[in-house]
Amino acid sequence: MTLKNWRELRPGGVIAEPGNSTAVETGSWGVTQPLVDFGVCVHCMICWIYCPDSCFLVREGRLVGVDYDHCKGCGICAVECPKKCIVMREGARDLVLGS
Amino acid sequence: MALVTRHSRLVKEVRGTPVALDGATLVAYAMRQVRPDVVAAYPITPQTVITEAFSEFVANGEVETEFIQTESEHAALSACIGASAAGGRVQTATSGPGLALMWEVMYVASGNRLPIVMHLCARALSAPLNILCDHSDVMGIRDAGWVILLAETAQEAYDNAIQAVRIAEHPEVMLPVASVMDGFITTHGVERSEVLPDEAVAEFVGTYRAPYSILDVAHPVTVGPLDFHDFYFEHKRQQIEAMERAREVVCQVAEEYGTLTGRCYGAVEPYRMEDAEVATLVIGSVAGTLRTVVDDLRRQGIRAGMVKLRCFRPFPGRELAALLGGVGVVGILDRSISPGGAGHPLFTEVSSALCQRGCAPRMRSFVYGLGGRTPAPAQFRQAYGDLLADRQLGAEASAPVYLGLRE
Ligand code: SF4
Numbered sequence: 456m457t458l459k460n461w462r463e464l465r466p467g468g469v470i471a472e473p474g475n476s477t478a479v480e481t482g483s484w485g486v487t488q489p490l491v492d493f494g495v496c497v498h499c500m501i502c503w504i505y506c507p508d509s510c511f512l513v514r515e516g517r518l519v520g521v522d523y524d525h526c527k528g529c530g531i532c533a534v535e536c537p538k539k540c541i542v543m544r545e546g547a548r549d550l551v552l553g554s
Numbered sequence: 555m556a557l558v559t560r561h562s563r564l565v566k567e568v569r570g571t572p573v574a575l576d577g578a579t580l581v582a583y584a585m586r587q588v589r590p591d592v593v594a595a596y597p598i599t600p601q602t603v604i605t606e607a608f609s610e611f612v613a614n615g616e617v618e619t620e621f622i623q624t625e626s627e628h629a630a631l632s633a634c635i636g637a638s639a640a641g642g643r644v645q646t647a648t649s650g651p652g653l654a655l656m657w658e659v660m661y662v663a664s665g666n667r668l669p670i671v672m673h674l675c676a677r678a679l680s681a682p683l684n685i686l687c688d689h690s691d692v693m694g695i696r697d698a699g700w701v702i703l704l705a706e707t708a709q710e711a712y713d714n715a716i717q718a719v720r721i722a723e724h725p726e727v728m729l730p731v732a733s734v735m736d737g738f739i740t741t742h743g744v745e746r747s748e749v750l751p752d753e754a755v756a757e758f759v760g761t762y763r764a765p766y767s768i769l770d771v772a773h774p775v776t777v778g779p780l781d782f783h784d785f786y787f788e789h790k791r792q793q794i795e796a797m798e799r800a801r802e803v804v805c806q807v808a809e810e811y812g813t814l815t816g817r818c819y820g821a822v823e824p825y826r827m828e829d830a831e832v833a834t835l836v837i838g839s840v841a842g843t844l845r846t847v848v849d850d851l852r853r854q855g856i857r858a859g860m861v862k863l864r865c866f867r868p869f870p871g872r873e874l875a876a877l878l879g880g881v882g883v884v885g886i887l888d889r890s891i892s893p894g895g896a897g898h899p900l901f902t903e904v905s906s907a908l909c910q911r912g913c914a915p916r917m918r919s920f921v922y923g924l925g926g927r928t929p930a931p932a933q934f935r936q937a938y939g940d941l942l943a944d945r946q947l948g949a950e951a952s953a954p955v956y957l958g959l960r961e
């Protein structure tokens with residue numbers, strides 16, 4: 456991606472295009488990522504509520520996966536999951552998405 | 555035709571409304587007239603008069619500003635940043651240690667390109683504990699990306715307070731402005747000044763149209779996002795450019811203001827410099843004292859002159875080179891120090907600006923008035939004497955002279 460030069464950028468770093476975070480990967484610096492055991496998950500959406508980066512992917516009311524491009528690996532989801540079916544693992548991303 | 559009549563009436567009214575007020579109250583009066591949406595401040599000597607007078611205007615319903623008395627200066631400027639990002643016209647006021655407490659947030663205001671106006675009552679920094687005037691606080695923000703205007707008199711503080719709004723909010727600038735007056739000397743000294751009618755000020759400053767508002771849910775924006783190695787540099791480069799554009803805007807706004815009031819300002823103000831062979835450069839309230847000293851010297855047949863700097867950021871290097879480049883010997887008068895530096899703050903700026911333009915006259919550094927030490931005319935007569943001696947002896951750049959210090 457070619458980054459804009461100083462003449463092209465909006466002054467002060469203001470972001471006026473809402474939702475532009477989808478265009479930028481912010482999850483590359485995490486050490487561990489969540490691995491969800493869907494055999495145990497009850498789709499209560501507690502993880503979806505707690506995740507500070509809105510990384511839980513939901514389809515038709517069911518948890519279907521994790522957005523690893525934006526997960527920063529904080530581990531909040533693993534702590535909050537009432538079924539303890541989320542574990543934080545190094546390489547979870549590659550395990551799920553394939554390396 | 556109607557416009558012309560109205561304008562002439564205004565000019566007449568402008569020149570015909572004298573007031574006897576201290577500089578701080580006069581600046582509060584200007585704040586009422588520019589009608590900020592939000593003022594957030596914390597009272598601190600000698601700025602307190604501004605906060606008190608302005609909060610009285612608010613309490614009396616004379617201005618519809620949301621006045622926030624915060625728990626600290628750090629909080630005051632932070633509140634200003636939020637209010638400015640919400641699209642408001644926003645002001646604050648502070649002094650010495652209060653400004654020091656704002657230091658972190660000064661860069662947040664300028665980096666986010668928020669056109670906040672601060673009325674700064676110059677005060678020494680402790681320790682030893684001191685509440686009186688010098689320019690240590692002002693020089694501490696010289697690299698913070700704020701436009702810095704300095705007033706000599708209460709009238710200038712009032713005039714700068716009004717012009718500051720136009721400079722800050724100019725679409726080509728969008729930078730915060732510090733409008734400085736000398737603590738106690740200007741803030742508390744009662745002077746004869748002239749005030750504009752409310753509607754003339756309202757018309758001059760106009761309405762601020764912010765480029766965005768964080769409260770506009772229909773057009774959401776993010777202000778102050780993380781800006782790493784990949785973007786920070788570019789945004790800083792933009793700030794430098796905005797400050798460069800401010801050069802012209804400061805003069806344009808002053809010209810327009812001069813048409814309205816008859817009081818004309820530039821970035822610098824020369825006094826008897828046409829044929830000067832010895833000159834000083836000063837900022838702030840001391841300029842009046844220097845004028846009387848220059849007049850005395852002129853009566854003795856010495857071709858003395860003086861230049862007052864009104865705009866410290868952006869620094870008018872080109873104008874100073876034109877004024878001082880051909881003068882035999884120049885004294886730079888600092889009211890603050892930079893221990894261990896290449897020179898004291900103003901001296902370093904001026905010598906650098908002149909050297910870069912290849913026109914460095916013989917220069918000497920003088921420090922006066924630290925912590926409110928009275929700048930008496932005799933000190934400056936001594937300064938001119940030293941400069942003339944330097945010139946005659948052909949002495950090389952010598953150590954700074956500390957005027958009025960017990961040696
Ligand atoms: S909190 Fe646990 S059980 Fe609930 S949806 Fe998330 S992963 Fe499934």
Ligand code: SF4
Pocket residue numbers: 488489505506507508509510511521525526527528529530531532533
């Ligand atoms: S580790 Fe943190 S960021 Fe990643 S999915 Fe869990 S809560 Fe969200």
